[in-house]
Each structure stands twice: as C-alpha cells, then as structure tokens.
Amino acid sequence: MSSFLRVATIEKARATLEKRWRLRPREAEVSLGEAAGRVLAEDVISRIDVPPFDRAAFDGYAVRAADTFGAGEESPIELTRVGSVRAGEWPKFKIRRGQCAEIDTGAPVPRGANAVVMLEYSTARAKVVRVLRAVAPGENIAERGSEIKRGTKVLKAGKMITPQTLGTIAAIGRKRVKVYSPPKVAVVSSGVELVDAGSSLGRGKIYDVNGPAICQAVELCGGEASYLGIARDEPRSLATLLKRGLATCDVVVLSGGSSAGAGDIAPSVVDGLGNPGVLVHGLALRPGKPTFVAVVGGKPIFGLPGYPVSALMVFDQLVVPYLRRLSGLPPAERAKVRVKLASKILSARGRRELVPLKLVQKRQKIYAEPLLKGSGAITALSLADGYMDVPLEREIVEKDEAVEVILFGGGGIG
Amino acid sequence: MSSFLRVATIEKARATLEKRWRLRPREAEVSLGEAAGRVLAEDVISRIDVPPFDRAAFDGYAVRAADTFGAGEESPIELTRVGSVRAGEWPKFKIRRGQCAEIDTGAPVPRGANAVVMLEYSTARAKVVRVLRAVAPGENIAERGSEIKRGTKVLKAGKMITPQTLGTIAAIGRKRVKVYSPPKVAVVSSGVELVDAGSSLGRGKIYDVNGPAICQAVELCGGEASYLGIARDEPRSLATLLKRGLATCDVVVLSGGSSAGAGDIAPSVVDGLGNPGVLVHGLALRPGKPTFVAVVGGKPIFGLPGYPVSALMVFDQLVVPYLRRLSGLPPAERAKVRVKLASKILSARGRRELVPLKLVQKRQKIYAEPLLKGSGAITALSLADGYMDVPLEREIVEKDEAVEVILFGGGGIG
Numbered sequence: 068m069s070s071f072l073r074v075a076t077i078e079k080a081r082a083t084l085e086k087r088w089r090l091r092p093r094e095a096e097v098s099l100g101e102a103a104g105r106v107l108a109e110d111v112i113s114r115i116d117v118p119p120f121d122r123a124a125f126d127g128y129a130v131r132a133a134d135t136f137g138a139g140e141e142s143p144i145e146l147t148r149v150g151s152v153r154a155g156e157w158p159k160f161k162i163r164r165g166q167c168a169e170i171d172t173g174a175p176v177p178r179g180a181n182a183v184v185m186l187e188y189s190t191a192r193a194k195v196v197r198v199l200r201a202v203a204p205g206e207n208i209a210e211r212g213s214e215i216k217r218g219t220k221v222l223k224a225g226k227m228i229t230p231q232t233l234g235t236i237a238a239i240g241r242k243r244v245k246v247y248s249p250p251k252v253a254v255v256s257s258g259v260e261l262v263d264a265g266s267s268l269g270r271g272k273i274y275d276v277n278g279p280a281i282c283q284a285v286e287l288c289g290g291e292a293s294y295l296g297i298a299r300d301e302p303r304s305l306a307t308l309l310k311r312g313l314a315t316c317d318v319v320v321l322s323g324g325s326s327a328g329a330g331d332i333a334p335s336v337v338d339g340l341g342n343p344g345v346l347v348h349g350l351a352l353r354p355g356k357p358t359f360v361a362v363v364g365g366k367p368i369f370g371l372p373g374y375p376v377s378a379l380m381v382f383d384q385l386v387v388p389y390l391r392r393l394s395g396l397p398p399a400e401r402a403k404v405r406v407k408l409a410s411k412i413l414s415a416r417g418r419r420e421l422v423p424l425k426l427v428q429k430r431q432k433i434y435a436e437p438l439l440k441g442s443g444a445i446t447a448l449s450l451a452d453g454y455m456d457v458p459l460e461r462e463i464v465e466k467d468e469a470v471e472v473i474l475f476g477g478g479g480i481g
Numbered sequence: 482m483s484s485f486l487r488v489a490t491i492e493k494a495r496a497t498l499e500k501r502w503r504l505r506p507r508e509a510e511v512s513l514g515e516a517a518g519r520v521l522a523e524d525v526i527s528r529i530d531v532p533p534f535d536r537a538a539f540d541g542y543a544v545r546a547a548d549t550f551g552a553g554e555e556s557p558i559e560l561t562r563v564g565s566v567r568a569g570e571w572p573k574f575k576i577r578r579g580q581c582a583e584i585d586t587g588a589p590v591p592r593g594a595n596a597v598v599m600l601e602y603s604t605a606r607a608k609v610v611r612v613l614r615a616v617a618p619g620e621n622i623a624e625r626g627s628e629i630k631r632g633t634k635v636l637k638a639g640k641m642i643t644p645q646t647l648g649t650i651a652a653i654g655r656k657r658v659k660v661y662s663p664p665k666v667a668v669v670s671s672g673v674e675l676v677d678a679g680s681s682l683g684r685g686k687i688y689d690v691n692g693p694a695i696c697q698a699v700e701l702c703g704g705e706a707s708y709l710g711i712a713r714d715e716p717r718s719l720a721t722l723l724k725r726g727l728a729t730c731d732v733v734v735l736s737g738g739s740s741a742g743a744g745d746i747a748p749s750v751v752d753g754l755g756n757p758g759v760l761v762h763g764l765a766l767r768p769g770k771p772t773f774v775a776v777v778g779g780k781p782i783f784g785l786p787g788y789p790v791s792a793l794m795v796f797d798q799l800v801v802p803y804l805r806r807l808s809g810l811p812p813a814e815r816a817k818v819r820v821k822l823a824s825k826i827l828s829a830r831g832r833r834e835l836v837p838l839k840l841v842q843k844r845q846k847i848y849a850e851p852l853l854k855g856s857g858a859i860t861a862l863s864l865a866d867g868y869m870d871v872p873l874e875r876e877i878v879e880k881d882e883a884v885e886v887i888l889f890g891g892g893g894i895g
Contacts, residue, residue: 100696154672229889230693236693237690266654268654273587279513279517283643
C-alpha cells in the first residue's frame, strides 16, 4: 500500500492518531521544588486546619471579650497581665476573668481568651493593662481552620503549580505532591547533508538547525527533550535512532532531511519497526507534504518537514497539543495579534496554508510582512514572529487586510 | 541610628540601592541545550556563509541557464545527463554546454551550472533530459551566503534565546554561546513559629509558605534559587543563614517571620554583617512596612514582609526588576487587564497601596474582587490573580470603577 494514499487534513490526522494511540500522561510524586511549573495530578486535600490553632492577628493583649465591654478612651478598663505569648510558643496558662496576656502576631491565643486588643488600643504599666476600646468575641483572632479546614480540597488536579499554589501546598505541610511527569521526547534529525553544530563542515554539508530548535520547542510545552542526533537518510541509520527513541522515550519527533530520498525512506523504515506503523503520510496543509504520523509499539512518531520554519510551524500545529496534554497542561492559549498585512499573500488553491510572518512597524503602526518562500530557511527562521493560517478557500489575502497572526511563544513553540 | 528613619518610597529605595550595589550580570559560555531560554551575552557573528555553497532549492536538473533559453512545452530542449548530485555529496564533475546533472534539493550545484530546472518541468529517458521551461541564471538556486554572509552579525547581545534563535546559532555551526548566567539567589525564611513542610507541626507552629513560593518566583524571573531554610527570629540563627547566603549567592532574599521581634532583629543583624548594611528600612507602600533593603560585601539583601501575599507583591515590585536585569532580561512586560472593581477599596491615606485582587465572572463580565486583609494569608495567596497599585492620593476606589490589574505571571512572579 502506497503511503501516499494516506494524505489527511490535520484534524483527520489527529483523529486517526488518537484511535491508535492511548495517550496516557505519566504521574510522579515529587518534592515541592520539582513541582514548580508542573501540573497537579491529584486533588490536594488538607490533613490539617490552617491556622492549626487560634492565632493572634495583631500584636496586643489576649482578653476575654466580655471583660472589655464598655471600654473606651474616656473609660478604660483595667486587666491584669498574667503572662505573655510569643509566636511559636504554646501558652500553658489560662486567662480568667479580669486577666489578659501580652501576645505577638501569629502567637496562639491562650485558653480562656477569645479576642485580642490591639497594642495601640492599650496602655500598660507593670502588670496593669488599660484597655481603651472594647473588642467583640473573635475580634483580631484568626480562628483555627478559618483559612483551610481539615479535609478541605484546597487544589484540584489539573492546576498549574505557580508560586501561589506552591505556597498553599506548603501551608498544609505537604512536602511531596503528585504531578504529571514531563513526557520524554526523542528528537531526531534526518538528512545525509546534515552535521551537528560544532563539527567541521565537510563539502556539501550544512549544519543541522532542527535538532536544537525542536528540543527547545519540546521543553517549552512541558516536555523533556532527548536529542538523539542525525540519521543519514538511509534505512539502517534511521531505524537505529528511531528504535532508540521508541525504547527510551514516550514520543519520537523526526524532522526529515531535505534530500529527495528522505520523504520516502522514513515512512517505510517506520512501517518496518512495528504495527500499526504509518497512519497518515502527507498533510493537506502547506507546508506539510512530507509530514507523517505513525504509531509503533503504542508510541507516536511524528515526521516533520526538514525546512526549519515548516518544521516549527507543523510542530506547533500537530505536536504541541499532544505534548501539552501529556504534561497535563490545558490547550495552549495562543498569543495572537490582529494586524494589517504589509503585502498580499497568494495561497495555494484548495489547500490550507501556514504562512510565516514578520511584524514590522510602519508609521507608528504594526503590520505583518509575509516571509516569502524564497527568503531562505535560516533567515525566515530568525525573522518570523509567527504565522498566519490561510484557510483553503482563500487564494489571495490582500494587502492591508486585517489578519490574525499566531505568535510563536505563548505556550507554543516560542 | 534608628533604622526607622530610613523609610523610603520604592523609587527612592531603588535609587539608594543602586548607588551602593554595582549590579554585574555574570556571563558564561554554555552549550546550545543550556542556552535555551537564556539571554545572549555576545553579538553572534557568523564565521561561515549560509548556505556554504550554491544549493539546489528543488529536486530537478542543474543546467547552464543559457542552454534552456527558448525551451517550452511545445519546444523542449534536450540536454545530456552527465551525472547526479545527492544532498551531502560534493560533485566532482563540471557541467559543459548541452549537459545537465540530476540534483536533489539541498545538494551542491556542480561547477558550470548556474540554474536548476524543476523536476516537473522536465522529462527524462536514459541520458536524455528534455527541458520544458527556460530558467534564468540563479533560478531555483540558494546561492552561497544568500542567507547569512560570513562576518555578518546574526544575533545581538540581549536577545532572548528561543527555538528560532537557537536554530540560527546552530545554522552557523556554533556549539557554545555566551549567555547571562542565572543569578544565584539565597532564599531564607525567618520566624520562630515556622517549620518546613513535611516536618511534624509542633504546638504553636505553622508551616512556612514563603520559602517554596519565593524560590519558584525567583526561577520565573531567570534566577537560580537556593533555599537555605528557616532562621528562628534570633540573631545567631539569622546571621548564620544570611552569611551563608552572601557567601554562596549573588542576592539574598529574606522573608521575615510574623513574630514581633523579627522586624527589629533582621536589620540589626544585617548591619552587623558588614558595610554599608541596611540602606532602607520600611517602604512608603502598603504592604511594605517591615521591608528592608541592604548591601553587605557588595551583595544586596532584600527583607520582605512575612505575610505571604505581601511578600510576593513586594518581591514582584522590588526584587523582580533586579533579577531580570541580572539575567539579562528586559523589564517584565507585565500582563495587565482593565476590568471593573466588584467592590470598593478603602486605601490608606497618603500611602501607595498594593491590593491583591481576584478575577471573578458576573453575568458574562469579568470583575476584580479585592481580597480583604481579613481573608487570611493562605486563602488570599491561592485566590489572588494579581494586584492593583493604588496611588497615594486615592483614598477610595469605587465599585464599578475600571481599574488595571497587574496579573501574577507574565515575567513577574507567576
């Protein structure tokens, strides 16, 4: 069966993939430090009351509220100071009628007391404290469990861990928490003309761009990239690296070399690795012709175009949503801007097209300038601020038309 | 000299600090993988031409353009195929008049040839190739250096390294690149009532919230946090941890405990560690009263309030800009939303105030609900989506007034 019969829209490619791939985010219990920036894989339930005791909200005097009734600037009420409570201490004494205790913010309110008179509404001389303002029961006290009651669900699974949520987890005394593990992603570049940065550049060779770029793009959507290196567009070398990727990672991302053979060789090598093999070969999307989607041994292999801007755009559309799901992250809220086109776009007839764009400023206004295919792989890569998704029914998008630019970044690639 | 004489606005605090602290971002040469997400500390200049040779932009035939003049569907021109060039190969032969060579996308154009006829505009039979369309000199060739000329500055210092820029660095063969190192930030919590999450909670104690929360906040603005633990609000314990922080890190961030002594002890301990010591004690900002700013041995110590929401807001206003500068990052583009207030805010007279807010939805509209001080440290922490900066001249901000909410996240504290 020729794999060229398996061309699909991106939506169809996704549906086909999801029928054959049981996407299972992995979970792990990690320390608070490791949890930062990840996504909760459990509902977090507090096993303690917070605060765990009645706590003074201000510096002052712990009192029996009823003892202060009627107190005022002109009619102070005198109480006898029977002790003091510092934060972190546990008071052993009890406040009886007519008594009070000095208390620090955060210190436990002694038994018998049910309110705190703020320092500024009191005067003291030896053991005699004059209360200048009445307090109601509970006043200036953070009651046990008033913030979080024992047994309360404080955070739900799926919540991203920010400094705030991390603080909340710490507040209930949890040292470890269950999060979604970063999916391990094997990144392979393919192309007989490619060499790794830092190596010497033989005649006819070019440096690989996609390996490092896709690795970072993987990390930006919550994955853990593992760069396996360059496969020559040759069955044995490709099979070795893909097998290694399948053995050690959850997902394999291959970006095809630009040599003519690559587009044909990769899918047939993949088909030889196991079932079901290649599910889709060719996206009804420009760029996307050499793209393929496969599943081998329950793990997906994404084959991206070799041209760097194309590889990153297809990665953004096709791979990012899965890596985010595997990381427990919600779908990317893509940062988009609506700006006018600086020059017209002629799009392929009857084919959806992703056109890389550069944002430019002209007379105080921002325009989107299409990066022409002729403008070169690397230049376009470093210039592109994002891309436009031109639907298949559009053949021309006119200059000065307002268009939506999907920005690289913002949970996408960059 | 009482340090309480050193109360300052946040702007004054910054100016005072910058007079005594020579802020020097550190640089390091790192591998491409480590460079991801950091900021370039050098202008990147290409030592090679990209592409490094004249390269076919499509699969087809390398020809002498002049040989194809006049060719058309109805008037094909026949050339003799004298060889083929695959990507990654270096052609040893030369194309003479009347000759051509099969060529792959990305393969080097052989000497003599100066254009490529696309495969779809040709037919071939044995060694005879029929050209169906004329090509101009240079057509379908990416010329040597057409993307990047040797000696060109491809990226400027200060540029954030995204997948695109990383790809560009790889394209010119650089394996290592100079970036700004993450500043090392010592994080210390202080409070005799605090214990670390995971420990057993003695009577009168509460779990420390600020340690983990501030560590993540540090990482989110490019720093590398080192959590040194909890200092009891006691001079020796505090001095030990602060000294360790000064010895091992570039910046020390202390968040004070809520015990009454903490506010007084920390600045005097810091003054005892070296010169110039505490520069500012108390910000003319609410919350911010217990905040202090110090420099010891050329390194800054920031003392934040103990109340977690206050600590994070003051961190955001006071510390984030410095950590970003030390990381080489531009000032945070703070994500802000303009929404109506759900209920009025009464602000301190004559004092700038940061009020934590929660975004709520009411009848399809988003409102900002102020989180009252009484709502508790932890609850407010997990609920706050951001905060509002109420200028000192405002005493009341009315319900339904449109206000600007500075969102947590977006390069700030997350």
